[in-house]
Amino acid sequence: MKILQVGLGNNPGGMEAFVMNYFRELARQGVSFDFVSMYGTIAYEKEILELGGRVFYVPNIKKDYFGYIKAFRKLLSREKYDVVHVNMLSAANIVPLRLAKQAGVRKVIAHSHNASAPGIVRKLMDGVNRPRMKHYVNEKFACSEKAGRWLFGDRAFERGEVTLVANAIExxxxxxxxxxxxxxxxxxxxxxxxxxxxxxxxxxxxxxxxxxxxxxxxxxxxxxxxxxxxxxxxxxxxxxxxxxxxxxxxxxxxxxxxxxxxxxxxxxxxxxxxxxxxxxxxxxxxxxxxxxxxxxxxxxxxxxxxxxxxxxxxxxxxxxxxxxxxxxxxxxxxxxxxxxxxxxxxxxxxxxxxxxxxxxxxxxxx
Known part of the structure; x- marks a missing residue:
């Protein structure tokens, strides 16, 4: 199974800890993750490589929107992923979800790791993009009920459309x-x-x-x-x-x-x-x-x-x-x-x- 993790930054925080905790555990069983980043470095890169993961870099979407799309599409076309797991602090950037859907990825996951969106621009983009997410994803994950209701809405949560995935630790x-x-x-x-x-x-x-x-x-x-x-x-x-x-x-x-x-x-x-x-x-x-x-x-x-x-x-x-x-x-x-x-x-x-x-x-x- 080929799995691509999206959304990690270059500063280790909770979202990065989530992915790495699961990667360490699954790597013991021979499972590997690929990672895509639009920053010059990615948190935990040395350990990712040691665990057998691969890191692919794309242009920063804020600086080169079309370059980001071109590089991301090329990656998806070449690697043929079974799962694209997009880790999200808000819906400000849903482009990876759209591109994965267009590439025919079997499972496209939007994963809510937060319960609010700081900053005026991010709040604006979050509000615009939320209704569009449903067209691109076939799995909704959240780290908590609060995070699930915040990103996907109360009705989606109450209909059982949101799966809670624990922020598990060793x-x-x-x-x-x-x-x-x-x-x-x-x-x-x-x-x-x-x-x-x-x-x-x-x-x-x-x-x-x-x-x-x-x-x-x-x-x-x-x-x-x-x-x-x-x-x-x-x-x-x-x-x-x-x-x-x-x-x-x-x-x-x-x-x-x-x-x-x-x-x-x-x-x-x-x-x-x-x-x-x-x-x-x-x-x-x-x-x-x-x-x-x-x-x-x-x-x-x-x-x-x-x-x-x-x-x-x-x-x-x-x-x-x-x-x-x-x-x-x-x-x-x-x-x-x-x-x-x-x-x-x-x-x-x-x-x-x-x-x-x-x-x-x-x-x-x-």
Missing amino acids: TDKYGFSESNRRKIREKLGISGDALVVGHVGRFQVQKNHEAILRIFHEIQRKEPAARLCLIGDGELKEQIQEQAKKAGVLDKIIFTGVCQDVERYLSAMDVFLFPSLFEGLPFTLLEAQANGLPCVISDQITGEAVLSRENVTMISLAESPEKWAKAVFKMKEAGRIEREEAARRLAEAGFDIHKEGQKLMLLYGR
């Missing part, structure tokens, strides 16, 4: 490690008893780093030894660093950049802070819960992502930074869930990649 990989906690804290120069609040996510509007800074400022007022660990990269990183400097907390924040070993950093944290403005179903929250971490999250995150009610607190974004800070301190006292229990809960909720990988292959073949 639960053992993200389990808590005392050794990793000690080593990462030593590497970062953090004392063993200092409160470490952590976040994993791209520096973009959706992740709401400005709120993280306001909350951390309140935490600092009560516990000056506390540290904030921000994992990720993105276009707003320098802006956030400047705001942290003005707030007088820059020297208390650790900016790690993109990490390939996030699980080690999770073990070094005490509380996971996640005040996102919107999400589909965030991988990083699942990874934090697999680590047993207490989490303080926004009420905009789907309840499907909350697996441990006793150590996940959901708060309205309308609440004050002081209330968020109080929740952080409270959750820190609650402590971690045991490693084995955390893994059991993820598996029972359908987020174990070993089981979900088999389900995805059945969906590809049906």
Whole structure:
């Protein structure tokens, strides 16, 4: 079976993590993915190639629309894919769906990984393209009910046209490690008893780093030894660093950049802070819960992502930074869930990649 994955960017995020988690699992069974990218590089390219995948580059559709179409059509004509899996944060670009349909691909999948579209232009294009998608796809996937209803509509979801495909992870990989906690804290120069609040996510509007800074400022007022660990990269990183400097907390924040070993950093944290403005179903929250971490999250995150009610607190974004800070301190006292229990809960909720990988292959073949 020949499968083409579309939509991955050059900055590893949740959508990229989804594809790679399934690719790693299926590669063990001899299944390979091809990837197409309109950026100069693609996230995880070295690993993709090591796993036997292939990467094809096409012109950026925003810079060379007709060049993009020509190159994409040529790829589809040459490779004769059985499945074209288009991973989408919105319907702003449905050209791959149309081209795959025109090429006679047996299964054309539109997969919703988000629950909102940031930016005026993207919102406009999303609104124009949504009604047209139905002409090109024969499978609708979503990472959560919220993401499915948002992209495909309530009626399509209620008619059973949307298949939920879990943002599954390798639960053992993200389990808590005392050794990793000690080593990462030593590497970062953090004392063993200092409160470490952590976040994993791209520096973009959706992740709401400005709120993280306001909350951390309140935490600092009560516990000056506390540290904030921000994992990720993105276009707003320098802006956030400047705001942290003005707030007088820059020297208390650790900016790690993109990490390939996030699980080690999770073990070094005490509380996971996640005040996102919107999400589909965030991988990083699942990874934090697999680590047993207490989490303080926004009420905009789907309840499907909350697996441990006793150590996940959901708060309205309308609440004050002081209330968020109080929740952080409270959750820190609650402590971690045991490693084995955390893994059991993820598996029972359908987020174990070993089981979900088999389900995805059945969906590809049906």
